[in-house]
Amino acid sequence: MLVKPTDNIPDIVIGRLPLYLRALGRLQQEGKEVTSSHELGNRLEISSAQIRKDLSHFGGFGKQGTGYRIEYLIEKLSTVLQVNQEWMVVVVGAGNLGIAISHYRGFQDRGFRIAHLFDESPEKIGARIGEFVVKPMRKLNDIVRRESIKIAMLAVPAEHAQSVADHLVEAGVQAILNYAPINISVPPDIQVQYIDPVTHLQHMTFYLSGE
Amino acid sequence: MLVKPTDNIPDIVIGRLPLYLRALGRLQQEGKEVTSSHELGNRLEISSAQIRKDLSHFGGFGKQGTGYRIEYLIEKLSTVLQVNQEWMVVVVGAGNLGIAISHYRGFQDRGFRIAHLFDESPEKIGARIGEFVVKPMRKLNDIVRRESIKIAMLAVPAEHAQSVADHLVEAGVQAILNYAPINISVPPDIQVQYIDPVTHLQHMTFYLSGE
DNA sequence: AACTGTGAAGTTTTTCACAGCC
DNA sequence: GGCTGTGAAAAACTTCACAGTT
Numbered sequence: 367m368l369v370k371p372t373d374n375i376p377d378i379v380i381g382r383l384p385l386y387l388r389a390l391g392r393l394q395q396e397g398k399e400v401t402s403s404h405e406l407g408n409r410l411e412i413s414s415a416q417i418r419k420d421l422s423h424f425g426g427f428g429k430q431g432t433g434y435r436i437e438y439l440i441e442k443l444s445t446v447l448q449v450n451q452e453w454m455v456v457v458v459g460a461g462n463l464g465i466a467i468s469h470y471r472g473f474q475d476r477g478f479r480i481a482h483l484f485d486e487s488p489e490k491i492g493a494r495i496g497e498f499v500v501k502p503m504r505k506l507n508d509i510v511r512r513e514s515i516k517i518a519m520l521a522v523p524a525e526h527a528q529s530v531a532d533h534l535v536e537a538g539v540q541a542i543l544n545y546a547p548i549n550i551s552v553p554p555d556i557q558v559q560y561i562d563p564v565t566h567l568q569h570m571t572f573y574l575s576g577e
Numbered sequence: 578m579l580v581k582p583t584d585n586i587p588d589i590v591i592g593r594l595p596l597y598l599r600a601l602g603r604l605q606q607e608g609k610e611v612t613s614s615h616e617l618g619n620r621l622e623i624s625s626a627q628i629r630k631d632l633s634h635f636g637g638f639g640k641q642g643t644g645y646r647i648e649y650l651i652e653k654l655s656t657v658l659q660v661n662q663e664w665m666v667v668v669v670g671a672g673n674l675g676i677a678i679s680h681y682r683g684f685q686d687r688g689f690r691i692a693h694l695f696d697e698s699p700e701k702i703g704a705r706i707g708e709f710v711v712k713p714m715r716k717l718n719d720i721v722r723r724e725s726i727k728i729a730m731l732a733v734p735a736e737h738a739q740s741v742a743d744h745l746v747e748a749g750v751q752a753i754l755n756y757a758p759i760n761i762s763v764p765p766d767i768q769v770q771y772i773d774p775v776t777h778l779q780h781m782t783f784y785l786s787g788e
Numbered sequence: 789a790a791c792t793g794t795g796a797a798g799t800t801t802t803t804c805a806c807a808g809c810c
Numbered sequence: 811g812g813c814t815g816t817g818a819a820a821a822a823c824t825t826c827a828c829a830g831t832t
Contacts, residue, residue: 378801380783384776388758392735402813409760414813415803422815430814431810448782455778466677467774472758476775477782516785517778524603541781543774547599547683549620557784559777563678563754564687565595566770567666567728570752571659571688572591573768574727589823613791625791626825633793641792642832 379420380447385410386417387443391476394436402433449477454513456539458530459521460485460493460500463545467519469496478517482509503533510537517541524548531558590631591658596621597628598654598687605647613644660688665724667750669741670732671696671704671711674756678730680707689728693720714744721748728752735759742769 389409393401403414403421410417421427421434427442428434444450455478457464468483483495486503493500501509509515518539522530527546534542541557544550547565552558600620604612614625614632621628632638632645638653639645655661666689668675679694694706697714704711712720720726729750733741738757745753752768755761758776763769 376800381776381780383783384779385760387779388773388776389760392759404813411760413803415805416801418814419802419816426815428814429810430808431812433813446783447779448785449779453778453782462677462680466673469673473775473778476779478775478778517781519774540785541778543777543781548603549596549600549622557781559781561772561774561777562595562599563730563772564684564689565592565599566754566772567664567684567689567752568595568598568658568660568687569592570728570754570768570770571664572594572657574659574751587822615791624825626827627823629792630794630824637793639792640832641830642790644791 373423375423379423382412382416382420383443383447385412386420387440387447387449387476390436390440390443394440399436400433401436401439403428405433444477447477451477453478453517454481454515455479455517455519456482456484456506456510456515457519457521458484458503458506458534459523459545460487460490460495461521461523464519464521465495467521467545468498481513481515503530506533507537510534510539515539518543520544520546520550522546584634586634590634593623593627593631594654594658596623597631598651598658598660601647601651601654602687605651610647611644612647612650614639616644655688658688662688664689664728665692665726666690666728666730667692667717667721667726668694668730668732669696669714669717669745670734670756671698671701671706672732672734675730675732676706678732678756679709692724692726714741717744718748721745721750726750729754731755731757731761733757 389406403417407414407417424446427439457467457480460483468480483498483500484503484506485491485500490500491502516539518534520527520530520542524546527544527548528550531542531550531552535552535556543559545561547562550558600617614628618625618628635657638650668678668691671694675694679691694709694711695714695717696702696711701711702713727750729745731738731741731753735757738755738759739761742753742761742763746763746767754770756772758773761769
């Protein structure tokens with residue numbers, strides 16, 4: 367039973383693992399100890415065969431006839447995704463969005479901790495936002511390097527997203543979660559994911575019966 | 578040249594159209610009038626063939642030898658996605674996230690306008706948040722019905738997401754953008770999309786060189 | 789020369805269906 | 811009887827490559 371297989375796992379499979387993990391956490395909160403590909407599939411509207419096949423990439427996590435022990439599966443998936451450790455994250459941009467991100471309690475128990483909040487605006491620098499004091503952009507490079515921070519969330523206006531991303535990469539960041547509604551260009555070994563609510567809304571309006 | 582084809586377009590294609598639209602808007606801001614599948618593809622890191630094939634589902638929007646007129650393509654894609662009209666949206670949940678959503682300026686010019694902000698907590702009801710006054714949940718049904726609002730953004734704690742979703746559907750909402758980190762169950766004709774930053778972060782940590 | 793639109797080919801992803809185990 | 815893990819089959823998706831147009 368492997369945990370980090372040498373054989374290449376499709377990215378689309380990796381993208382589903384966090385959903386499994388989230389649903390498993392929920393099942394656990396509900397007091398369940400064991401689940402099945404069928405139950406998980408119902409929750410997530412994913413076929414049970416798909417779930418079994420996805421999990422089988424990493425070895426046999428289940429028991430025939432019984433299903434999956436939830437605690438065990440959570441531990442295994444956490445290891446695969448490397449969220450059995452806590453990752454330090456920086457937030458860049460202390461506007462409404464950056465502030466909301468900084469206040470959000472939901473990162474903690476899923477593998478992430480916000481370490482610093484940066485902004486370039488003189489009015490914001492030094493301000494207290496929850497437990498953070500807004501730090502100036504010019505300190506970003508030193509802090510990220512010194513603390514070996516690998517992950518950043520980008521919550522600046524679209525016009526500044528590319529140049530901030532460049533700074534982050536320069537400072538050694540390897541993964542960027544970009545909330546700005548613009549595609550950024552980074553070296554091929556840097557991970558980028560996007561969050562743009564409007565793209566989701568526009569995806570849904572396609573299917574709505576016209577006003 | 579069709580605009581709403583009878584033949585079934587793959588959902589995965591529909592999901593890319595908002596990205597095209599976003600990139601086109603950006604190109605337009607930069608003063609460009611014409612683009613090509615190649616240029617768009619470079620921006621989005623999508624192959625030019627894919628873009629041409631996706632667009633071809635809706636008819637010939639481009640000109641051989643020339644490319645695509647940006648203004649024209651924006652208009653066509655907006656029509657396909659039905660965002661050539663403005664959709665009224667309600668936000669449920671006036672915590673940090675709901676407040677940040679309500680302040681966000683980026684919905685306006687991409688087809689959406691926030692009409693109301695709801696919360697159930699007595700301390701929040703009546704509070705002024707930007708241009709909104711927080712309304713009580715018990716008024717949700719009437720307001721959504723009266724104004725024929727079809728879209729909601731759900732920014733309540735995970736524990737309440739399902740019951741609020743049920744209320745929304747009951748009130749006639751047809752599309753829900755769910756920010757709560759939990760899968761909700763709705764009738765098959767209701768659209769749901771999810772925004773959960775942690776799933777994106779966990780997707781990226783898979784690829785990071787371990788701490 | 790540059791570019792679209794598109795069948796055909798190739799690749800990836802999902803589902804099926806069942807042997808094997810509890 | 812219920813469930814996993816998995817080859818094989820099916821379906822979906824992407825890329826190729828080129829005829830045809832500007």
